[in-house]
Amino acid sequence: MPEHKQTIPVVAGALMRPDGQFMLGSRPAGKPYPGYWEFPGGKVEAGETPLAALVREFQEEMGITVTHATPWLRRVHHYEHASVELLFYRIWAWQGEPQPHEGQAFAWQQPGHLSVKPMLPANDPILRSLQLPDVLNLTCIAETGRDALLDKLAQHQDAPWVIVREPQKNREQLAALVGEISEIIHPRGGKLIVNADPAWLKGWPVDGVQLNSQRLAACEARPHFAWVGASCHSRTELDRAAALGLDYALLGHVQATASHPGQAALGWDGLAACLAPAAPLPVFALGGLRTANLDAARQAGAHGVAQMRGAWQ
Template sequence: MTSTQLVEVVAGVLVRPDGRFLLASRPVGKVYAGYWEFPGGKIEPGEAPYAALVRELQEELAITVTAATPWLVQQFVYPHAHVRLRFYRVSAWQGEPQAQEGQQLNWQTPGQLDVAPMLPANTPILRALSLPAITALTCAGELGEDAVLAALPARLAAGLSLLIVREPDYARDQLASWVARLAELTRPAGCRLLVNAEPDWLAGWPVDGVHLNSARLAACRQRPDFAWVGASAHRPEELQHAAELGLDYALLGHVLPTASHPDAPPLGWQGLACQLASAGPRLPVYALGGLGDADLPAACEAGAHGVALMRGAWA
C-alpha cells in the first residue's frame, strides 16, 4: 500500500569541473537495493534542507560540502513512500568521496549513462545535467545579423551549446533564412539550435527544437513533438505549467533592467529567488534579462540553472 505521508528528502549532485557527476547505488538492505541515485537522505524534523545535505553527504561519502546551490525539486510516489526530493548542485567539497554505507560510487558523463537501473525519481535530473549553464538568444532584429554572426564563433569556441533564435519581428521566410545561416555555424560545433516561433513553421528546418513564448506556453496542452522544447515564463504558475508539459527548460525574467522592458520593474535577485522557491522548479530555469556571463554565480545562488543572455551575448 502506498504511503500518503510526504517524506522530505535532500540529494546532492556532485559535479566536477569537467562536468562529470557522481551516482551511488542503494546498498543491500534498503528498498530498491542496487538501483542508482544521487546521494542524500531524509531531512530530519526541524532541520534545514541545506544542513541536511551537509550532514547526509558527510555520513554517506565522508566529505564536507563547501559550495552548493538549490536546483530542482521532484516528487514521486513509490509503493512504499511519497517523496519530495530537493536537489542541490554541489560544486565544491573537502575530501574524496568514499562509500561509507556499502554502496558503490560511479562518476558519470552527461548524456552517456553507463549504470542501471536508475531510481525513477532521479531520472529527470539526468536530462537536466546535459543542459549548459549559459545559453544565448539572438537579437538580430536589433543588432543586425552580421553583428551576431561575427560574435557567434567566439561564443561557440567558449562552449556555447544551446542557442535560441528569438526574432519576433521576422516573417516566416526571413526567419527560415536566418535559421539556415545560423545552422551552418552551430551544427558543426555541436550546438543545439532552438527557434522561438510557431512549431508548425519548423518542419524541415535545420533545428533541434522549439522555444515557446509565454502566450504559446499558455495555449499549449501537450508537449510539441521536438527533441528539445523550452519556454519563456514570468510567474511560478507558468513554470508549473511548463513542468506539467514535460518541457526541458524555462527562461524566467526579467531579472535586471533591460531595454526590452523599460517600463516594467525587474525581479532583482531576491525576486528571482522568491519565485523559484515558490515554484519549487521541476525543470531547469535560466535567469533572463539584462544579464552577462559574470551574473552566473548570482543566478545559481538564487536557485536558477544558469543564465540566458541576449544583448550580453553579442557585446
C-alpha cells in the first residue's frame, strides 16, 4: 500500500427517500475515476466543519439546500492518487430538486439492487450498510414468554430483523426457538440473527451471528455468516468490530434499563461523544429504546435503534 503524506478530509451524503431509496451520482470527466458512481460530496475546506462542507457541496453540485442531515459513518480509503478520510451523512430533508451542475448523472437506487456501475471502490461497505434496517428487535422470552413473542412476530406486516438473545437456553432449546421464529419471518423476507457460539449455528436457518463482548474480544477473524454483528460498550470495542469487518454493532446502554440496575447509562450526549466524528461501522443504539427514539439516535450518529422490551409490548 502506498504511503501518503496527507489524508484528505472528504464529506459524502446519501439523499434518503422515505421508501429507503438513496441517490448516487456519477463522477464527471476530468476527475479521477470518471464515469464511476459514488455518493455525492467533496473536500472539506480549511476552517470548515464537515456539515458545512456537506451543505456547500450539495448546493454547488446539484443546487439543493440540505435542511436535515445526520452523521453516519467514517471510512479511510487509500487510492493510487491519494488517501481520503470519508465522513458519510444521511440526508433526510432538502429544498429544491437535484440538477446536474457539473455534467454528472444522478440515479435513485434501492438498497441491495443497484442499477448503475461501476462503483467507486470506497463505497462498497457503505452500500452494504444501507441494506440494514432502521430497527433491530431483540428477544427476551424470560420476560415476554414464548407464545407472546411468536404471536407478536406473526402480527408484523413487514420483514423484521430479529436477534435471538436467550442466554438461559441450552443449544437444543435455542435451536427449537430459532426454527419457530424462522418459519414466521423468513417467508416475509425478514432476517434472523442469533447471539450464541457461532459453532452452534451450523445448519440452523439463520442469516447471521451476534457476538457478545467476550466473543468479540476473542475473535481473530470475521465468522463466516452473511451478517455479523457485535455487542459493544465502548469506542475501543466498536473499532475492533470494524477492524474485523463486521457489518454492524449494538452500543449501549443509552438509557437506564431493568436489566442493568444501578449501572450508569451513556445518555444521548455520551452516545454522540462515543460515535464522533462518525461511527466506524453502522451502530444501533441500545438500552431502554424503541422506534420512537429513532431520530434521536440518528442525531447522535447511530444508524438506528435496537429494542428489546419495546419490541414485544
